[in-house]
Amino acid sequence: MSKRVVITGLGAITASGEGAQALWRAAVNNESGIGTLRLEGDLEFAAGLVKDFNPEKFVTQKKALKVMARDIQLAVGAASLALDDAGAKNLSTGHERYGVIVGSGILNHDLDELAFSVQNSIGDDGRLDLKKFGTDGLSALFPLWLLKYLPNMAACHVSILFDFQGPNNTITTGASAGLQAVGEAARIIQRGAADLMLAGAGESKVNPVGISQYEILGVLSKANDRDPKRRYRPFDVSSDGFIIGEGSGFLVLEELAHAKKRGAKVYAEIQGFGSSSASGQKIAMQGALHDARIQAKDLNYLAACGLGLAKEDRSEANAIRDVFNGSSSNLWVSASKPVMGYTGFSSGVLDLIISTLSLKNQMIPPMMNVVRTAEELGFQVVKDKALAKTMDYAMTNAFGFNGQCVSMITKVYKK
Secondary structure, rough: OOEEEEEEEEEEEOOEEEEEHHHHHOOOOOOOOOOOOOOOOOEEEEEEEOOOOHHHHOOHHHHOOOOOOOOHHHHHHHHHHHHHHHHHOOOOOHHHEEEEEEEEEOOOHHHHHHHHHHHHHOOOOOOOOHHHHHHHHHHOOOOHHHHHHOOOOHHHHHHHHHOOOEEEEEEEHHHHHHHHHHHHHHHHHHOOOOEEEEEEEEEOOOOOOHEEEHHHHHOOOOOOOOOOHHHOOOOOOOOOOOOOEEEEEEEEEHHHHHHOOOOOOOEEEEEEEEEEEOOHHHHHHHHHHHOOOOHHHHHOOOEOOOOOOOHHHHHHHHHHHHHOOHHHHHHEEEHHHHHHHHHHEEEEEEEEHHHHHHHHHOOOOOOOOOOOOOOOOOOOOOOOOOOOOOOOOOEEEEEOOOOOEEEEEEEEOOO
């Protein structure tokens, strides 16, 4: 029989502030952290920017900060907050059975770092010469420059900083990576390979390189006539794209007996996990239900991915209807990305933090900015204000946008 896995710590750094409780308050009270980002050249974008973030609060060795991209700094910060919340930062023994799994991927470099390198690579015709970049440009870079942007470095820094010597891995499955990392961490504990795992993700694309990528893809909201806080509208008929954000979320997962032995508080229990290909939304949800050993009718709350792209939202809505056919009228659905923006790798785990606190507080936060749903959804959307609701289970989705599909079911903890 597999071991029971519980959530004992939550850590978040988002546009809503520092800490999981700051994110929860914003979600419940319909308060968006999205504002206006101004770049050089008088360019303006709506974005969920983390303000007043001081990485030295979490990493005292400045040498280490030199090889941490902002994404990694955010990840270390949220991991530290999660350990503080769990009361697990200074455990004296057992470190060989404590592990780290991080959702990550391509990290965007800072333009300033490449400027001198590119300058050294200009050919006689005034254009970038890639051959010269290889011979003269790369040598102008900071020698450890590449270490700042390798996907696995967040897991490395977190494990070194907290001396977690157990299982260590990096999941690179796009937007679902953070939630996938939590699922894989839970399975490591279930099969007895670890007692405690830190799992989560951090990403920042609120920079010229990241924004340009989404601009090329044409997925950013163009509704410039609206207040930035009101532009992001998942499942709404007027939705025209997402708002970019940055942030990090981490959870501390523990084997139940280990948590009890040290007197840890418990937020919720991991009950089921399912994943599939980029087109497998229905399969992921069905897999989570099967793993949790519950029926669709047993679930009353679903934290949707709610990406804010019409095609993606329509696909998710169709999958929800198919899975919960006959019981979807009892299903309440919300989505929280309008609170902090679309944060890439960390988006799913931040949604999980919110749904975990929803279970703990028996309260479903509203979906911001929904005026009129794009179609007859077949399920009830929580909007305008939070809904007090008696719940035993919650499902959290992290879907699509060039990544795998992941669903997780959490359960109210009962001794």
